[in-house]
Amino acid sequence: MSVRAATGTEALTTELPVGRSTGWWGMVMFVVTEATLFACLLGSYFYLRFQYGGPWPPDGISKPKLLVPLVMTAVLLPSSLPVVWAERGIRQGQRWRLRAGLAATLVLGVTFLALQASEYAEKLREFTMTTDAYGSLFYLITGFHGLHVLVGLTMIGWLLAASLRGGSFGAHRHERVRNAAIYWHFVDLVWAAILFTVYLSPRL
Amino acid sequence: MSTHPGPRARLTGGLLFWYAVLGGAIAWAVHLLAVWGVDELTCAGGRERIGALPLRAVIGAAVVLPALATVGALLAAALVWRRTSHPPEGVDERPVGRGRMAAVVAIWSNLLFLTIIVLGGIALLVLPPCLR
Amino acid sequence: MSTTAAAPAPGASREDLAALEERWGERPSLRSWFGTVDHKRIGRRYLVTAGFFFILAGLSALAMRTQLARPESRLLSPQEYNQLFTMHGTAMIFLFATPMLFGFGNFLVPLMIGSRDMAFPKLNALGYWVFLFAGLFMWASLPFGAAPNGGWFAYVPLTERTNTPGLHMDVYSLGLLFLGIATTAGSINFIVTALKLRAPGMSLNRVPLFVWAIVATAFMVIFALPALNLDNAMLFLDRRFGTHFFDPGAAGNVLLWQHLFWIFGHPDVYIIVMPALGIVSAVLPAFTRRGVVGYPLIVFAIVAISIISFGVWVHHMFATGLPRLSYSFFSAASTIITIPSGIQIFAWLATMALGRVVLKVPMLFLIGFVVTFVLGGFTGTMFALTAFDQQVTDSYFVVAHFHYVLIGGAVFPMLAGIYYWLPKITGRMYHEGLGRWAFWLVFAGMHVTFFPMHLYGLFGMPRRVYTYRSEPGWDGWNLVSTAGSYLLAIGLLLVLIGVLHAIRRGRPAPPDPWGADSLEWSTDSPPKPYNFPVLPRVHSLHPTWDEASRESMGAGATRDRILADGRRTLLTSELDGSRERVVEMPEASLQPLVLALAMLVFFTAMLVAWYPVAAVAAVAVAATIAVWLWPPRRPERELGVQP
Amino acid sequence: MPVDTRRDVRTRSGPGRRRRQVLPAVVLGGALALTGCSSGAPSALDPAGSGAGRVANLWWLLFWLSMAVFAEVMAVLAWALLVRRRPGTRVRHGQPLRFVTVAGAGIPLVILVTVYAVGLRDLAALGDDPGPRAPTIEVTGHKWWWEVRVQGVDGATANELHIPVGEKVRVRLRAADVLHSFWVPQLMPKTDLIAGEVRETWLHADRAGSYRGQCAEYCGTQHAHMAFLVVAEPRKDFDAWVARLAAPAPAPRTDAQRRGQEAFVQGTCAGCHAIRGTGAGGRIGPDLSDVGSRWSIGAGAVPNDGGHLGGWIANSQTVKPGNYMPPQPVDAGRLPDLIAYLQSLK
Secondary structure, three states: OOHHHHOOHHHHOOOOOOOOOHHHHHHHHHHHHHHHHHHHHHHHHHHHHHHHOOOOOOOOOOOOOOHHHHHHHHHHHHHHHHHHHHHHHHHOOEHHHHHHHHHHHHHHHHHHHHHHHHHHHHHHHHOOOOOOHHHHHHHHHHHHHHHHHHHHHHHHHHHHHHHHHOOOOEOOEOHHHHHHHHHHHHHHHHHHHHHHHHHHHHHO | OOOOOOHHHHHHHHHHHHHHHHHHHHHHHHHHHHHHHHHHHHHHOOOOEEOOEEHHHHHHHHHHHHHHHHHHHHHHHHHHHHHHHOOOOOOOHHHHHHHHHHHHHHHHHHHHHHHHHHHHHHHHHHOOOOOO | OOOHHHOOOOOOOHHHHHHHHHHHOOOOOHHHHHHOOOHHHHHHHHHHHHHHHHHHHHHHHHHHHHHHOOOOOOOOOHHHHHHHHHHHHHHHHHHHHHHHHHHHHHHHHHHHOOOOOOOOHHHHHHHHHHHHHHHHHHHOOOOOOOOOOOOOOOOOOOOOOOOOOOOHHHHHHHHHHHHHHHHHHHHHHHHHHHHHOOOOOOOHHHOOHHHHHHHHHHHHHHHHHHHHHHHHHHHHHHHHHOOOOOOHHHOOOHHHHHHHHHHHHHHHHHHHHHHHHHHHHHHHHHHHOOOOOOHHHHHHHHHHHHHHHHHOHHHHOOOOOOOHHHHHHHHHHHHHOHHHHHHHHHHHHHHHHHOOOOOOHHHHHHHHHHHHHHHHHHHHHHHHOHHHHHHHOOEHHHHHHHHHHHHHHHHHHHHHHHHHHHHHHHOEOOOHHHHHHHHHHHHHHHHHHHHHHHHHHHOOOEOOOOOOOOOOOOHHHHHHHHHHHHHHHHHHHHHHHHHHHHHHHOOEOOOOOOOOOOHHHHOOOOOOOOOOOOOOOOOOOOHHHOHHHHHOOOOOOOHHHOOOOOOEEEEEOOOOOOEEEEEEOOOOOOHHHHHHHHHHHHHHHHHOOOHHHHHHHHHHHHHHHHHHHOOOOOOHHHHOOEO | OOHHHHHOOOOOOOHHHHHHHHHHHHHOOOOOHHHHHOOOOOOOOOOOOHHHHHHHHHHHHHHHHHHHHHHHHHHHHHHHHHHOOOOOOOOOOOOOHHHHHHHHHHHHHHHHHHHHHHHHHHHHHHOOOOOOOOOEEEEEEEOOEEEEEEOOOOOEEEOEEEEEOOOOEEEEEEEOOOOEEEEEOOOEEEEEEOEOOOEEEEEOOOOOEEEEEEOOOOOOOOHHHOEEEEEEEOHHHHHHHHHHHHOOOOOOOOHHHHHHHHHHHHOOHHHOOEOOOOOOEOOOOOOOOOHHHOOEEOOOOEEOOHHHHHHHHHHHHHOOOOOOOOOOOOOOOOHHHHHHHHHHOO
């Protein structure tokens, strides 16, 4: 590749990758608006924290412990890989890969939610949503993300059910798999931002 | 007839095109969120420093760097403009027409965003950062 | 101009037309009425429903103006007045302006880009039902005396439970969250439709300006609405479940509400005005007999305004005492946003000056728009300057300003659009004389009502007061405003009469009564359910004015653009509009209605705190979506499955 | 005592200011009458201090620039409608981009950069601190009245604050419940009162007089009746006002006043209201130690006279519906005494 070629008329007027479906764009736009919502949510966290000015978390609430969230991260982040693997499989018409990959993701996602529930059980003894704004933020952010994981898992489970029925997906029909995968990757990535905001940033 | 660019050249060219169109807008958005967030929240805490740095220097950096990024986008837009005003023979007419329109839009918007960033920068010279 | 569309186009045979009619036509039945996914029917419903909410919000305004006609009037109690002004603002913004323009967009975008429907027709139907139910949800609170009463901006801590007990603000937060579903769904639909369903050949530099405006608006919704949704969710949690997001006594902050609200709220001003400016660009060519000057510059203006509108929100908070340096950055953006608007205005003026103006009713409204919107723009620029803003914000000066911008910038173009597209929507022509009377009354009424507000705002009258005393000397001007508001109401009534008259008595409209330049005029009035017998191939920015594009639907029609063997339309590439493939479009369905009803049950149950019912409704929502998207069973060979 | 100036809410514009307003008023569509018939208005165009004066000058700059651009727009529109619609004119198909660029972007840019610079200067000037020796008045916004204190002085008053003419006075703003906004159009632009925060602004009057202010942030049911008065007076009168705030309320002098005081202190009044030097120490409603001298009742709801005062005590809900003072079960025979006592508190 030469600079000349890359800055020529044709390269500069390259069309977007061909053949994206309306469903793909619809899901991407939905994810964009959801991502904006999370950005506002995390922005609100920092706004309240720095407007408060005092020690954070306030009211003697201890800084969040890292062990459980890091385990949750280790469970959730890799859960995108089976989805990718499954999607590649069905593009080649390999239905077993679709089923196996989705099942693996389902297990990882449910594990994540179970870990979150155990974390809540411990946290709720220390503070609740009504303790102060920190508590409100903590439960809103993590709870809202947990809700997204639940929705994502519903999608994955729905795909799994459809693929187990047969006659749903194949090398020529896998749009729904792709769209659900986009959503799951998004839910995954948002967790990284939440890990940083809620768990790591109070220690900075 | 010129040789067609390969996939990597197309990817680079495409990214350059989007940098030309959206670079100024994104730079300005980053600039605004940075200067507003840093100024309002640092002053709310009653401080005028962030770590070792004076607040004014941090805000200054959040003005200068996005301004430079916008200038870069302006140059990229000028390149797209030049390349679409005299397209080589045999290139499809529609992408060129569309690229040319995008170049006009890009040049204007980068100029506009640069103006906004510069006007904000002038305020930094006049006002102390935490004056209410 | 094009007159061929009424007869079978030479390119599409009688069999093709019969097949298309069979696939797309909807026999009148109750099921088809509730289940339709036709973007034209849905668009018409949006227009009518938004018009209905406009009447309700307008009557609220008349009641308020009547109360303010004299000092210390006791016609309305303060509680009633506060509910009315809140509902007036909320309904005008959320239930009238945006849905009205979405109605135009729904009806017109597929026609303008040469497609057979929106990208997601069922989602489109869902959007309408949700809008309707959310609107009724909010208005239904008024007869119970439980309507929102904290202003459309709902500032905390006034709207917190301690200061506003009762359901008032719960109706507000839940109603707007509910409505947000419709707005978001509609916006995604517009974006995808405009990206993928344009007729072959319609590269980005040939997209009609109205479509550009709608897409820019949709993008603004995508990025702006989440901030409002989050704000309302936090308000609801604070009120109902005792969280402390906005409670300064427990590490919360009241300014967080304002920031989030205006991060949404300022783009929302442009969400309302932008499609209306698109209408101006769409109507102007027909009545100046030439294309709009400086197409790329107007595209630039649309793009630039929609981006900058996100960086000016703090100018609504110039009196909250933030650091003055912070203000200056927003002041800079708010000042400079004038430039793209200026470019647009002068491009339109140049179009009028070089073309030959035809003074029909739509054009009269466009001229009224220029005069009014420019005046509103001046005061808008004044508000960009912090020092001046601090003096006049929250006074009647700002009420004058945004009514100039919103009536001048949005309602006048909408009225122009109604007269302009009435032949296309209803197939009937309107009565010119009635229209002229309506224009002059609306124009005069608007200025008599709102011009004095500049004055008594400068003379110190704050806004949102249910009454005032006579000593400060504001009474005379208020009386003038009230008189003007009745004049305005009579004018708007004449518009309504004109529309009804056209539907009942108007003479039948030809496909293209104006000699206009965009694709909707190349098909029947009203269009057939499938919009175009032959999907056009676009060769220029003004397809109905260029021979090649027009011929592509007649003599030059090819089989691959008729697509009569199924309910089908074409996908093209995002930037250049190159043909990609043929897609199957969904049939009419009751699922959207069922889903919207389940959501209505959910939000109503949340409002009255029947949480188990809400949980059941949430499951019903999930189940309906699951069934909606459930893949049909296909033979393995068609799917391409490896053993 | 400068009772006269204080009672006179109207302030007239000086001849110089009047002349500057006339011409634009003509342009404002035959609104010449506005300066005449609105001379009682707390008009931002009739500034009486350096803060509002600066903004008024900015307004006139903006106004004239707007009129110039409006004339330009109307000229092009008139050309299109009158000249170009003559029979026989042909449609021209050019793209006059230079015209659009210059008129739509170039000229506006020059104007906008200018006004932005002027606005920046004014913004900086309005932020100037009044200095460490300036008196500080503490204002707290309540639903729906203003509590006024002077820093370093124990007493409080309501809905009325005094400033010395020609001096900058710091005003420290707090919100007791919801948001309010402190606005005296003739003296100073708004500053919001933010719950949980302290905000500061300043007042400066260059001529003596009474200037009406009003809450400008919607604050609920009775937002309409939340006015106050700023009295600018010579320094010695200001000092006397501060001294009165520190001193106990005047003792009753007649029998009726004595009975009224007794009714006040022993009745329900004292549960919410305070009168310095008596047993009444309620903190919910306004301090009434100088209520007899105030310009109004109910933060601008009605004039302060015996009839209105009696009506207010008996049932303020008919006067200012929704306010937090419940109807008082005062014996009809005791009401005149109560009124007499309260009116004596000056």
